[in-house]
Amino acid sequence: MRASLTNHALRALFTAICLSPPVTAQTAATPPEMIEIATRENLPPYVVDRAAHGIEIDLVQAILKGSGYEPVFVQQPRVRMISAFENGQMNGILTQNVLASEVGCATDWYIAHQNIAVSMTSKNLSIDSLDDLKGLSILSFSGATRYLGSEFQQAVRHSKRYTESGDQSKHIKLLYNGRFDAVVGDRWILALAQKSHFTKTGEYRELKHHPIMEPSLYVARFHDQKVCDAFNLGLRRLRADGSYAEIWNGYRKSLAVTTDSKAPVPQ
Numbered sequence: 001m002r003a004s005l006t007n008h009a010l011r012a013l014f015t016a017i018c019l020s021p022p023v024t025a026q027t028a029a030t031p032p033e034m035i036e037i038a039t040r041e042n043l044p045p046y047v048v049d050r051a052a053h054g055i056e057i058d059l060v061q062a063i064l065k066g067s068g069y070e071p072v073f074v075q076q077p078r079v080r081m082i083s084a085f086e087n088g089q090m091n092g093i094l095t096q097n098v099l100a101s102e103v104g105c106a107t108d109w110y111i112a113h114q115n116i117a118v119s120m121t122s123k124n125l126s127i128d129s130l131d132d133l134k135g136l137s138i139l140s141f142s143g144a145t146r147y148l149g150s151e152f153q154q155a156v157r158h159s160k161r162y163t164e165s166g167d168q169s170k171h172i173k174l175l176y177n178g179r180f181d182a183v184v185g186d187r188w189i190l191a192l193a194q195k196s197h198f199t200k201t202g203e204y205r206e207l208k209h210h211p212i213m214e215p216s217l218y219v220a221r222f223h224d225q226k227v228c229d230a231f232n233l234g235l236r237r238l239r240a241d242g243s244y245a246e247i248w249n250g251y252r253k254s255l256a257v258t259t260d261s262k263a264p265v266p267q
Contacts, residue, residue, distance in 0.1 A: 032070040035091040035227060037220070038081035039073040045192050045251055046111075051075050055188065056094065056111055058247050060220070063110065063234040069227055085221065092222040101221065105228040109217035110235050115148060117210040118190055119182040120175065127182060127210040130155040136181040139174060142166040144184060148213065152184075172197045176205055191255040198257045 037060070039051050048054040051073035064071055071092075076084060085093040086103045098106050117133065119125045126132060133155040142164050145153045156162040163180070165171065171183045172193045183190065187209065198204045222228050238244040 030068070032068055034072050035069050035222075036072045036074050036089075037092040037094060038085050038090040039075050039094050040078060040081065041075050043189075045188055045255065047075070055247065055251050059110060059238075059244070060094065062238055062243055062247065063231055065234065067230040067234050069230060088223065091224070092220055092227065094220050095218045096221050097216070098219045104221045104223045105225050107220045107222070107228050107231045108235055109219050110231075111218050112215040113218065114187045114211065114215045115185060115213045116187045116190070117182045117184050117212050118175070118207045119210065120178075121206040121208045123181070125181065125208070125210075127212060130212050132210075132212070133182065133184075134158040135160055137161040137179070138182055138184060139163050139165060139171055139180040140184040141168055141189075148184075152213070169193050169196055175207075176203065182210070188251070188255070191252075195255050195257050204257050 039057075040047055042048060042050070044054065046054050046056045048057070051057055057073065060071055060073075074084075074090060081090075081093055082101070084090045086101070092104075095111065096106070098109070117127050117138075119127060125136070127136075130151050136159055138156055138159045138161070140148075140156075140162075144164055145156065161180075168185060168189055170193075171185065171190070174180055175183050176197075194204075194207065220228075220231060222231070235244075
């Protein structure tokens with residue numbers, strides 16, 4: 001009788017195990033914590049399509065993948081980004097100078113912006129420093145004299161002609177037409193402007209890049225040190241396995257026009 005009961009119990013247990021749904025990593029895993037991150041407004045190719053894509057967006061998503069945190073990008077004007085983060089309305093904020101604030105914790109730098117001058121290769125201009133802008137006609141983006149520092153202000157003050165324009169998509173056409181000797185701006189934004197002009201018109205002229213300013217390195221900030229630690233861990237992983245360079249390389253290739261595909265990839 002006891003053996004019969006034991007066998008019956010074993011059969012019942014075996015049946016229950018077989019009919020139970022399998023336990024997978026997905027069902028057992030804790031869902032990621034959603035964190036709201038203040039992000040700048042659309043700035044192709046860094047932030048595109050309401051922060052769905054772009055160099056910076058792709059980098060941050062890859063950095064936080066598998067970290068237990070899922071970024072929710074909230075686009076805001078720069079001044080509002082800072083106030084929203086410092087008031088605790090946002091969990092984090094992107095694209096910050098490490099010395100600009102002491103609120104929360106700063107991550108390691110994860111993105112670089114390189115402002116350069118570009119000129120027509122056919123003009124064979126020697127522009128090796130900001131001083132070399134003196135005497136030239138220069139076009140740059142709106143607010144450049146505020147953002148690029150006092151040395152840039154001083155250099156363009158002595159230029160032959162200096163103009164700022166918000167529509168950087170037209171800068172390449174003005175350069176091609178000889179209206180300016182050089183255009184100053186972010187290398188990736190200018191690359192996109194040249195590619196867009198080529199796509200629209202089929203016109204392409206070789207440009208010479210002049211790295212006359214040091215790259216600006218930017219960090220993210222979070223209120224929770226655990227998020228900063230997870231971010232830094234993901235960033236180290238991305239750099240170690242080559243994924244960081246792959247993201248930059250993908251954009252470099254997509255922005256290339258004919259032979260213009262040798263822009264260095266930030267490391």
